[in-house]
Amino acid sequence: MDQSKPSNLALIRRLMHEWRSYWLHMIGILILYLLSTPLALLTPLAMKIAIDSFLGSKPLPGFIDALIPAAVSRSNNTALVVAISLGLIVALFTQLQVLGSSMLRIYTSEKLVLGFRTRLFPHVQRLSLSYHDSKGTSDSTYRILNDTSVVPAILIDGLIPFITAVFTLLAMIYIIIQLSWQLALIALIIAPILFFISLPYNRRLRELWHKVKNWDSSALSVLQEVLSSVRVVKAFGKEEAEKERLVHIANEGVRARIRVTLSKSKFDFFVGLMTAVGLAAVLLIGMFQVKSDILSLGELLMVISYLSMLYGPLQIIVSKAAELQSSFTSAERALVLLDEVPEVIERPNAMSLRHAKGSVIFKNVSFAYDDNNPVLENVSFEIGEGIRLGIAGTTGSGKTTLVNLLTRLYDPTEGKILLDSIDIRDYKLADLRNQFAIVIQEPVLFSKSIEENISYARPKARKEEIIEAAKSANVHEFIMSLPDGYKTQVGERGARLSGGERQRISLARAFLKDASILILDEPTSSVDVKTEASIMEAMKRLMQNRTTFIIAHRPSTLNICDQLLVIEEGQIVTITSPESTEATEALMLGKREKKNRGNKNEK
Numbered sequence: 001m002d003q004s005k006p007s008n009l010a011l012i013r014r015l016m017h018e019w020r021s022y023w024l025h026m027i028g029i030l031i032l033y034l035l036s037t038p039l040a041l042l043t044p045l046a047m048k049i050a051i052d053s054f055l056g057s058k059p060l061p062g063f064i065d066a067l068i069p070a071a072v073s074r075s076n077n078t079a080l081v082v083a084i085s086l087g088l089i090v091a092l093f094t095q096l097q098v099l100g101s102s103m104l105r106i107y108t109s110e111k112l113v114l115g116f117r118t119r120l121f122p123h124v125q126r127l128s129l130s131y132h133d134s135k136g137t138s139d140s141t142y143r144i145l146n147d148t149s150v151v152p153a154i155l156i157d158g159l160i161p162f163i164t165a166v167f168t169l170l171a172m173i174y175i176i177i178q179l180s181w182q183l184a185l186i187a188l189i190i191a192p193i194l195f196f197i198s199l200p201y202n203r204r205l206r207e208l209w210h211k212v213k214n215w216d217s218s219a220l221s222v223l224q225e226v227l228s229s230v231r232v233v234k235a236f237g238k239e240e241a242e243k244e245r246l247v248h249i250a251n252e253g254v255r256a257r258i259r260v261t262l263s264k265s266k267f268d269f270f271v272g273l274m275t276a277v278g279l280a281a282v283l284l285i286g287m288f289q290v291k292s293d294i295l296s297l298g299e300l301l302m303v304i305s306y307l308s309m310l311y312g313p314l315q316i317i318v319s320k321a322a323e324l325q326s327s328f329t330s331a332e333r334a335l336v337l338l339d340e341v342p343e344v345i346e347r348p349n350a351m352s353l354r355h356a357k358g359s360v361i362f363k364n365v366s367f368a369y370d371d372n373n374p375v376l377e378n379v380s381f382e383i384g385e386g387i388r389l390g391i392a393g394t395t396g397s398g399k400t401t402l403v404n405l406l407t408r409l410y411d412p413t414e415g416k417i418l419l420d421s422i423d424i425r426d427y428k429l430a431d432l433r434n435q436f437a438i439v440i441q442e443p444v445l446f447s448k449s450i451e452e453n454i455s456y457a458r459p460k461a462r463k464e465e466i467i468e469a470a471k472s473a474n475v476h477e478f479i480m481s482l483p484d485g486y487k488t489q490v491g492e493r494g495a496r497l498s499g500g501e502r503q504r505i506s507l508a509r510a511f512l513k514d515a516s517i518l519i520l521d522e523p524t525s526s527v528d529v530k531t532e533a534s535i536m537e538a539m540k541r542l543m544q545n546r547t548t549f550i551i552a553h554r555p556s557t558l559n560i561c562d563q564l565l566v567i568e569e570g571q572i573v574t575i576t577s578p579e580s581t582e583a584t585e586a587l588m589l590g591k592r593e594k595k596n597r598g599n600k601n602e603k
Contacts, residue, residue, distance in 0.1 A: 008202070008324075011331050015154060019115070025108040026155060032101035033164045039094050046087035050080065105156055112152040120144050120338055128343035129409050130369060138221035143337045146216070147330035154331055158324040182289075183282050190278045194271060201267050202325055208260045209329035215253035222246045260326075279304070344408050346429045353431040356516040357420050358385035358547030360406065365415035367401060375401045376570045378415070383563065388548040390561035398570045399551045403519045406549070407436050437515040437542075441522035443506035445494030450479055451486035453494075453505055457513035465512060473508035473538045475501070500531035507538050518548040523557070536560070 006014070016023075124140050132140075177184045226233055226242045233242055283304065361382045368374040376398045383389050391399050404410055406417060408424060416423050424432055437457070445453050454469060455461050461469075466486070470476040478501060482488045494502040503523060510518065523535060532554075540560060552558050566573040 006332060008328055011328055011335070012154065012159065014335060015151065015331060018119075019112055019155065022108055022112060022115075025104060025111075026160065029101060029104050029108065029156060030160050030163060032097055032104065033160055034167065035097050036094075036101075036164075039090060039097060042086070042090045046083045046090065050083035109152040109156055112155075113148055116148045116151060116334065117144055120148065120334065123338055123340075126342050127340055129404070130343060131340060133369075136221060138224045139217045140337065141224070142213075142217040142220050143333050147213070147334045150327050151331045151334060153327040154324055158327065183286055186278070186281050186285055189281075190274045194274060197270070198267070201263070205260065205263055205325040206329055206332075208256065208263060209326045212253060212256045212260060212326075213329055213333060215249060215256055219246060219249045219253060222249060344411050344429070347425060350428040351422070351426050351431075353419075353427045353435065356435040358516045359383065359418075359420055360517075360547065361418040361421070362402075363416050363418065365405065365412045365417060367398075367405060367410060367412050367414075374570055376405075376412075379567075379570075379572055380415075381565060381572060381575060383547065385547055386545055387563060388543055388550065388561040390558040390564040391549060391551045391567065392553065392558060392564060393567040393573075397567050399567055400521060402567065403521065403549050403551065406517075407433055407438070407519070435516045436519055437510035437513045437517070438519045439503070439506050439510050439521070439523050443494065443499075443502040445490050445497070445502055445505060447490070447492050449484075449487045449489055450482075450505060453490060454486075454508045454512055457509045461512055466508075469508045469511035470505075472511045472541055473504045474534045475504035475508055478504070500535070503531075503535055504538065507535065507542060511538075511542055516546060518543060518546045520548065520550045520552075522551055522553070 019026075121144055124144065173184060173188065222242070222245055226246075233239060286304070359382075362379050365376060365379045366374065367376040379398075379402070391402065393399050401410070405412055406424070408429060411425065416425070418424070419427070419432070419435070446456065451463075451466055454466050458465075463486075467476060470479055470486075479486055479488070488496075490497055490502075490505075494505070497505070507523075520539065523539065536557070543560070548561075550557060550561055558564055563575060565575050
């Protein structure tokens with residue numbers, strides 16, 4: 001995406017396109033806002049009638065007099081009744097206008113925010129893992145929650161008052177021109193000056209607001225990182241250090257906000273000074289016109305009065321543009337996120353896939369996160385349906401990347417992967433990923449009940465199916481020993497359960513999904529021997545009649561495989577049987593020693 005900053009007008013056009021389904025709501029708000037002007041003009045009319053027609057002897061205004069039936073006496077009492085009635089009617093409609101505009105404004109704002117968030121959130125979920133790895137989750141979180149919340153201010157709190165002010169400004173200009181076009185010209189000279197001065201100022205303000213948003217996002221990142229790792233922070237006694245880190249970032253944010261406020265205050269000072277100069281110039285020239293009998297004193301006072309009303313909308317137009325730079329910045333950040341293109345995309349006319357048989361072929365597959373760091377190089381192998389493939393190798397050799405490519409969390413930079421003899425990129429993404437059940441080293445549970453975590457694999461599953469899956473994973477008895485049974489809340493990321501308990505619930509979820517292909521990524525590496533035995537027993541049941549990929553280091557886990565693939569430095573070292581584990585380990589060790597000797601020779 002082009003990194004140049006879009007103009008305010010471009011952002012408004014984009015937002016109006018994004019929110020075109022709410023145009024009628026915004027037109028309704030605009031009409032209600034415009035109604036405030038005639039209601040305000042009618043407010044002093046009741047007082048005028050009471051003074052001029054009830055206390056004095058002047059007739060009622062013509063348009064009101066025409067509305068009174070001929071049978072009604074045109075007495076002073078009638079004037080009083082008209083004055084009181086008009087005052088009450090205007091007050092009633094004024095309150096209805098305020099209530100209507102407030103309710104429609106709140107409803108539309110909330111719907112705009114909700115609609116924008118519900119577009120951003122699934123879009124962010126569709127973005128490739130490489131995006132999340134590079135950007136982190138806190139920045140996306142800030143944009144979805146914070147930036148979207150202020151974006152409606154552009155159209156509802158900015159554009160609509162701006163349009164209202166323009167109408168009022170044009171009306172005031174017309175009235176002043178009718179009184180004295182010379183004074184109107186003098187008064188309006190400051191308008192183009194303010195306009196051209198505001199352009200570079202608004203750009204500067206947008207840059208400052210970008211820095212504020214970035215510091216706020218960084219602060220959220222620290223909070224999220226520390227609170228999600230609070231056990232480690234406590235274990236190392238780093239509470240004070242983390243507080244200092246947050247305070248440092250927060251102080252930078254405070255300084256950035258002070259710079260924004262200072263810049264805005266300078267501009268407001270300049271706008272106020274220019275309008276004061278305009279009033280002084282009109283007063284000076286006007287007094288000379290009064291002396292020359294070009295203008296009466298009453299007309300001059302009217303011009304001054306209307307000029308005050310003229311500069312009000314003018315200041316709103318100029319200051320609104322400045323105030324909205326924060327919202328424009330938020331809109332820009334949210335739209336940049338919305339414009340991010342997923343690296344893994346579904347092909348047009350992709351094929352449906354109900355139930356895969358499970359044969360997998362890697363053909364000359366290479367992958368790199370960037371051009372200088374290849375992770376996999378020219379990987380080729382084939383396994384038939386129902387085969388259990390163990391994957392071994394040192395840390396960072398590319399084992400997990402291998403299965404991530406299989407589920408299209410990434411796409412190969414070269415080569416292709418076939419499932420049932422068809423390139424996996426030809427399948428619909430949702431159908432493809434529905435063929436896999438995955439159990440990883442650190443099982444992920446959500447802040448829900450145990451039942452909801454198991455049924456995450458199949459939300460419409462019956463209770464009996466959930467219980468059967470838990471029994472197959474050797475976790476039913478443990479669940480039933482809890483006071484709330486399957487309704488027990490597991491806490492954030494399953495914090496109220498042990499690692500082995502979380503892993504068995506994760507296995508139950510895989511049982512319930514009943515997928516064709518099973519991926520087990522270090523499923524027993526973080527549990528004790530007794531728990532490992534229970535998990536291994538459940539895993540054997542789970543692997544029956546399923547193509548299975550097992551990433552592991554422990555021989556006890558790899559021994560249940562039909563084939564063993566050893567990968568080192570992104571390349572396949574060997575494919576052998578699990579009975580040859582010792583020979584495979586020796587081969588891997590020999591490769592590392594050979595590499596070490598090569599490094600020494602280079603030195």
